[in-house]
Amino acid sequence: MNPKLETFFKEQGFTKLSPIQEKTYPLLSTGHNILGLAPTGSGKTLAYTIPLIEQVTGGAGTQLMIVAPSQELAAQLTDVVRKWAKVLELKTVALIGGANVRRQIEKLKKHPEIVVGTPGRMLELTEAKKLKLHKLRAVVLDETDELLTDETLVSCRELISHGPARVQLSFFSATKTVIMNELPRWFGVEVKEVDVRSSDRTQGQVTHYLLETPVRKRVDTLRKLAHLNDFYALVFFKQVATIQAAAEKLHYLGVKAAVLDGQQRQVQREQALRDLRQRKVSLLLTTDVAARGLDIEQLPAVVNFDLPKDANTYIHRVGRTGRMGATGTVINLGNEHDLRHFKQLLAHENYTLCEGYLYKGKLVDEEKFAAAKQAVTDQPEKSKPKVKKKTKNKYKADLFKKKESVQAPKKHKKKKRKRQQLNKGKHDKKKN
Incomplete structure (x- = not known):
């Protein structure tokens, strides 16, 4: 590995190459066309980025093209490739459908060594003579199983045809489809298959x-x-x-x-x-x-x-x-x-x-669900204080008493006052 890239590799926290990186590095470094099959999240992007950017010459025009099936993946790949290419002072441009095409054309005028994008937009710019591929050395088709279907297969083949006759081709995917057995027929090159899906243990639990x-x-x-x-x-x-x-x-x-x-x-x-x-x-x-x-x-x-x-x-x-x-x-x-x-x-x-x-x-x-349910079932029920049940008749009687006490007003007892005898006598005298 290039000393600058090796240092950067360690700075990123990597200690060793993943299985797909280890198997494909010597093949890509020596110009072979390969089909790389590895589980998702196993480091396929770096598996082709590191060996291929090592072969790129600064200031010599577009030499590496990476094609992705979706705008999001193309943008994601651009971020990764640009970070590693910067170590070798190489320029990377994203050519993604849905983005401003005029800005992309302006960036292409700076003659980037690496372009990453979607097949439709790349083909559009190539046919408009804005993306020049006459110095192209290597092409990567990422998520090959998705790219080589229907219209995108036609676009990919036509896009590659705008480059030189001898271009190094790399195909990477997590799954293998029927068309991958027919790559020589569709692209006219012999392809070496590297499949680490059964041996790769990089995925977590x-x-x-x-x-x-x-x-x-x-x-x-x-x-x-x-x-x-x-x-x-x-x-x-x-x-x-x-x-x-x-x-x-x-x-x-x-x-x-x-x-x-x-x-x-x-x-x-x-x-x-x-x-x-x-x-x-x-x-x-x-x-x-x-x-x-x-x-x-x-x-x-x-x-x-x-x-x-x-x-x-x-x-x-x-x-x-x-x-x-x-x-x-x-x-x-x-x-x-x-x-x-x-x-x-x-x-x-x-x-x-x-x-x-x-x-x-x-x-x-x-x-765990069964154990949790069982634990709830096994819990002892809390003892509640016993309440004396009232009989129907007694309940009615209590209710009647309650109503009676509420409805019957209290009678105010009049105080009996004793008349003074003196006063009584006066009244009697008046009467007489």
């Missing part, structure tokens, strides 16, 4: 809960989760319309929540992510497209409001928590039928799913 929850009570469940101690999470939905309805209900219930979806402006999306990272909100409601590949440091939980359609989607969703050795929690909401089908979906994956319960302000598994 993640607990996967199943919370049986009918649809009508799911928003209220989110409210309860948001009030747990030190809880904040990414919440995944299938549709944007459902997100908006849930967000309105949560705001009404006093829960601090933000929305991240593809229909927002780039500034709004960046603000939503910033609010979650700074814990200004407890919940960030999003879809698979918007949150693909996001790295939110020390994110404690992921909630699946809508269960994923396949195992690959689940792998990418849950990979947002428990990254690089940190612990994490995944909470899957669904009714009895949904959860039964979901268990079958993940039958061949290496996940341990346990029943979860929200009990007295805590999220507990089935064993």
Whole structure:
């Protein structure tokens, strides 16, 4: 490793390379085309950044291009790559759809050595002769399984075709799809596969809960989760319309929540992510497209409001928590039928799913829930003082007496005064 990068590597708190970094470094340093497969949060970004920026020459035009499927991931990669490239005095520019294109064009006039962005915006700038790729040496397709589908596959191939005939290609992903077996056919190069998914142990301990929850009570469940101690999470939905309805209900219930979806402006999306990272909100409601590949440091939980359609989607969703050795929690909401089908979906994956319960302000598994319920049952009942029961007739009699005492006014007794004999005599004399 370049001495400057090695020093910076140690300053960042790293002691050794992760499995994917260790396996790919010698291959990328010697110009091989590779397919790197590793779990989410295992250091794939640095696995290609370090060896590839070492091959870049300062002031010689754009030589490294990194392509990402979403605006958020492209922005995140830019932050990481720019930090490491700065050590070697290299310039990095983000070319992201949704951002101001004129500013991007102005930055390209400074001839950056590295560009990071989304395929649509990059292709647009290339065709407009603003992004010049004639000196390109290496291309990285991050989240390959997402990029090589439908229109983005066409855009990626066309984008690469604007560079020289011999360009080093790198493909990185956490999951493998069918098209990855056909990379030579689509890109015309031989690719070496590096798969460390079974041997990588960088992910921390993640607990996967199943919370049986009918649809009508799911928003209220989110409210309860948001009030747990030190809880904040990414919440995944299938549709944007459902997100908006849930967000309105949560705001009404006093829960601090933000929305991240593809229909927002780039500034709004960046603000939503910033609010979650700074814990200004407890919940960030999003879809698979918007949150693909996001790295939110020390994110404690992921909630699946809508269960994923396949195992690959689940792998990418849950990979947002428990990254690089940190612990994490995944909470899957669904009714009895949904959860039964979901268990079958993940039958061949290496996940341990346990029943979860929200009990007295805590999220507990089935064993702890049963123990807590049993402890309540075993508590002795407090003895209450015995009260003499009055008979029906006696009660009526007491009631009658009470009414009588209330209703009957007190009689004032007149004082009997003895007349003085003297006065009496006077009156008698008058009469006579």
